[in-house]
Amino acid sequence: MAFHHLLEWLPILLVLSCRASFSSAARATPSSPIKAVNLGGWLVTEGWIEPSLFDGIPNKDLLDGTQLQFKSVTQQMYLCAEDGGGTIIVANRTSASGWETFTLWRITESTFQFKVFHEQFVGLSSQGDGVVAVSTDPGQSETLEIVRNANNPKRVRIKAPNGLFIQAKTAVSVTADYPESTSWGDDDPSVFLMTIVSTLQGEYQVTNGYGPDKAPQVMKEHWSTFIVEDDFSFISQNGLNAVRIPVGWWIASGPNPPKPFVGGSLQALDNAFTWAGKYNIKVIVDLHAAPGSQNGNEHSGTRDGSQEWGKTDANIDQTVAVIDFLTARYAQDPSLLAIELINEPLAPGVTLDSLEKYYQAGYNTVRKYTSSAYVIMSNRLSADSTELLPFASGFQGSVIDTHYYNLFSNQFNGLTVQQNIDFINNQRSKDLATITRSNGPLTFVGEWVAEWEVNGATKEDYQRFAQAQLNVYGRATFGWAYWTLKNVNNHWSLEWMIQNGYITL
Ligand SMILES: *[C@@H]1O[C@H](CO)[C@@H](O)[C@H](O)[C@H]1NC(C)=O
Numbered sequence: 279m280a281f282h283h284l285l286e287w288l289p290i291l292l293v294l295s296c297r298a299s300f301s302s303a304a305r306a307t308p309s310s311p312i313k314a315v316n317l318g319g320w321l322v323t324e325g326w327i328e329p330s331l332f333d334g335i336p337n338k339d340l341l342d343g344t345q346l347q348f349k350s351v352t353q354q355m356y357l358c359a360e361d362g363g364g365t366i367i368v369a370n371r372t373s374a375s376g377w378e379t380f381t382l383w384r385i386t387e388s389t390f391q392f393k394v395f396h397e398q399f400v401g402l403s404s405q406g407d408g409v410v411a412v413s414t415d416p417g418q419s420e421t422l423e424i425v426r427n428a429n430n431p432k433r434v435r436i437k438a439p440n441g442l443f444i445q446a447k448t449a450v451s452v453t454a455d456y457p458e459s460t461s462w463g464d465d466d467p468s469v470f471l472m473t474i475v476s477t478l479q480g481e482y483q484v485t486n487g488y489g490p491d492k493a494p495q496v497m498k499e500h501w502s503t504f505i506v507e508d509d510f511s512f513i514s515q516n517g518l519n520a521v522r523i524p525v526g527w528w529i530a531s532g533p534n535p536p537k538p539f540v541g542g543s544l545q546a547l548d549n550a551f552t553w554a555g556k557y558n559i560k561v562i563v564d565l566h567a568a569p570g571s572q573n574g575n576e577h578s579g580t581r582d583g584s585q586e587w588g589k590t591d592a593n594i595d596q597t598v599a600v601i602d603f604l605t606a607r608y609a610q611d612p613s614l615l616a617i618e619l620i621n622e623p624l625a626p627g628v629t630l631d632s633l634e635k636y637y638q639a640g641y642n643t644v645r646k647y648t649s650s651a652y653v654i655m656s657n658r659l660s661a662d663s664t665e666l667l668p669f670a671s672g673f674q675g676s677v678i679d680t681h682y683y684n685l686f687s688n689q690f691n692g693l694t695v696q697q698n699i700d701f702i703n704n705q706r707s708k709d710l711a712t713i714t715r716s717n718g719p720l721t722f723v724g725e726w727v728a729e730w731e732v733n734g735a736t737k738e739d740y741q742r743f744a745q746a747q748l749n750v751y752g753r754a755t756f757g758w759a760y761w762t763l764k765n766v767n768n769h770w771s772l773e774w775m776i777q778n779g780y781i782t783l
Contacts, residue, residue, distance in 0.1 A: 307720060308615070308652075312757025313783060314520035314562065315513060315772045316725060317550070319762060320505045321543040322524045322566045324577050325479020327765045331500055332479060335487035336387040340424065342486050343478035343582040344382045346392075347374040348434075348470040350446035351463075357452065357470070359411040363396030367409040369446035379475055381582050383416065384486055389423045391416040393582060402438055407455040409444055424472075427462050434472045435460065443468040478583060480576030481526055481567065486538035494540045501546040509763065509773075510553035516776050517783025520615055521559055522724060522759040523550055524566030526579045527596070530603035539579075551611050560615035562654065562759070563604055564724070569596050573624035573659060585624060588632035598639045602646070609647035616652035617644050618679060618724070625661040633658065634669050641673050652677050652756070654722060663713050670719040677756045678713055679724035682706055682747075690731045695739045698730050702746040710754060720756035727761050728781065729769040737780060740769065744781045 319327030332338050348357040356371040356378040363377075371378050380392040380400065392400040394411040401420035403410045413420050422444075423437035436444040438454030445456040445467040456468035463469070485493040513521065528535035529543045547563070554561045567579030570586030570593050578587075587593060601619060608614045619640040623633055641653050655670050656679040657663050663680055670676045684690050684698050693701070714721045728744035735743075751758040760781075765771040768778075775781040 307755050308560075308757065310519060311752065311754075312520045312560070312562075312615070312722070312759070313518050314522050314560075314757060314759035315518055316522045316524065316564075316759050316762040317505055317509075318524060318577075319764065320523070321501065321529065321546055322526045322577055322579065323479070323481040323484045323500075325483070326767070327762065327770070328500075328504065329479075329766060331484060331496070332487065334492070334496065335484070338487060339474060339477065340382060340384065340387075340390065341477065341479065341483040342382060342384045343480075343483065343576075343580065345475040345477075345583075346380050346382065347378050347473045347475060348380070348436075349374075349473070350467065351469045351471060352465065352467045353446045353449050355446070355449055357446070359394035359396075359398070359400070361396075363394040363398040363411045365410065365412070366403075367400060367411060367452045368450050369452050370449035374473070383582060385421055386489075388425070389421050391420050392422060397584075402440060402454055407440070407442070407453040409438070409452045409454055432472050432474075433462065434470055435468050436470065446470075478576040478580065481528075481579045482538060482581045483576070485540055486581075490537065490540075493538065494542065497540050498542050501543060504764065505546070505550070507549075507553045507556075510550075510557040510559055512773065512776075513763070514557035514559055519558075519560060520562060520757070520759070521550070521554065521763075522562040522564050522618070523547065524564050524577070524621065525604070526567035527565065527569045527600045528567075528579070530600040551608060551613055554613035555611070559613065561608070561611075561613045562616045562618055562724075563608065563614070564618035564621055564654070565597070565600060565604075566621040568620050568623075569593055569600075572620055572628055573622050574627075575622070575624075578621075585627040587620075588623070588628045588636065594632065594636045594639065597636060598643055601640045602643045605644045605647045605651070609651065614648070614651050616654050616677065618654035618656060619644075621656050621679075621724075622681065623656065623658050625658040628658060630658070630661070630665060634666075637666075637669070641676070649675075651675070652720070654679050654724070654756075655719070656724070657681075663709060667713060667715060667718050671715075671717060673719070676719040677722045678719045679722045680709075680713060681725040681761075682709070682723055682751070683725070683727060684730045685727075693731065695732055695735055695743070698732060699743055699746045702743070702750050706747075707750045707753075710750065714753070714755055721754045722756040723751040723754045723758040725759060725761040726751060727770055728775060729767075737778075740775075740780050744775070748781075748783075 356374040383391040398411040399416035399420040427433035443456040528539035533541035571578040571580035572587035574585040
């Protein structure tokens with residue numbers, strides 16, 4: 279071995295030598311390939327999976343991360359953070375896009391802070407009644423009340439912290455000096471038509487939406503009823519041998535995690551391990567929501583869609599501590615199959631550099647407690663699916679997770695049933711083969727679903743689509759996991775798909 283080659287291998291050799299007890303057989307596939315189902319929407323909330331969880335929240339369409347636009351009824355123009363933020367608010371835009379969009383931080387059911395494009399918050403100017411977006415650290419002066427018209431909740435007024443209402447006095451003068459009394463008419467410059475552009479329904483939204491008095495009880499009820507022991511019995515009787523359980527970073531924070539998150543999901547995970555043992559099911563613990571959010575999606579526990587994970591060492595260290603906590607707790611449990619270090623980090627916000635740094639530290643942390651648990655490294659979304667292979671090859675028992683959906687991309691629009699099936703048999707098959715290498719990490723299709731952009735497909739169409747995916751993903755050397763067990767949308771519920779004969783394992 280030439281010297282420079284030795285240098286290249288040195289870090290790997292050092293890692294390997296620390297774990298002499300970890301035999302090379304650990305690189306082999308699990309004794310039976312993993313046929314798993316995700317327990318999505320359980321310990322990390324996703325509103326689309328179980329919308330009723332949000333039903334008891336007042337003003338439930340105004341949660342953290344909701345994006346709003348406001349059209350002045352007198353100017354017939356949209357409110358806009360001039361320059362995207364850092365200066366005044368104006369009302370001189372005929373159409374709305376980024377600078378005309380305000381993202382909510384919910385303070386109470388009717389008071390909010392409005393984040394603008396460049397991440398400042400709307401508030402009162404330090405002199406006078408002018409409305410500006412300059413503060414990056416919102417407080418009382420940036421807390422606004424949305425007052426909705428009783429007959430038309432999209433017709434609103436915005437009360438400033440000085441007790442007066444924001445008005446579009448002219449197109450270029452937006453001030454907080456309109457009195458309480460209103461006709462709600464089209465001649466009132468303090469009336470705005472509010473458009474909800476997008477919403478988030480994740481763990482942050484549900485817990486902050488209910489607030490500290492109600493959230494603990496609501497979440498406890500959800501955790502103890504959404505997934506129960508019978509589900510593990512069902513899983514074991516229907517040809518599945520593992521579950522992938524998404525968890526959020528706050529699970530490691532004890533009974534009182536940072537607000538608005540609430541404690542208790544750890545007890546639910548403990549229950550899952552108990553039931554897994556009873557029904558001979560393996561468990562993959564999947565860190566689905568990392569501190570600061572690794573992808574800005576609601577399933578990452580984000581407050582407002584921003585993605586902060588991995589930008590600082592402190593943040594990576596905090597995440598490693600979560601992995602340490604979880605591995606320490608379950609390493610000796612025979613049901614523990616794998617720890618997934620993070621789900622779906624999104625490129626380019628999460629850099630390959632920070633991700634590899636984290637994977638190295640996370641892997642070492644898992645190995646402090648167990649030489650047999652697999653360590654799953656998720657590919658970055660929007661990145662080359664092979665980018666982690668050279669890196670991950672250096673770790674015994676490593677697995678690459680890749681997610682395959684015939685959704686979320688224009689390329690699937692208008693495809694027929696057969697074209698979707700062909701895509702699985704040709705493209706997905708090739709994609710999976712590309713990342714499955716003889717001395718590389720094992721491969722895991724950690725999320726897939728028998729759902730597509732096809733309208734009006736028959737039961738037989740769905741059966742063929744599901745079977746094609748089972749055939750192809752069955753070649754993944756670690757295994758696969760359906761997304762998800764339970765969902766109000768039938769095709770996304772493996773329980774429903776099995777009970778109704780769409781999928782047989
Ligand atoms: C809106 O008003 C601001 C402030 O006077 C001005 O700088 C900007 O050019 C105006 N934009 C449009 C589209 O009229």
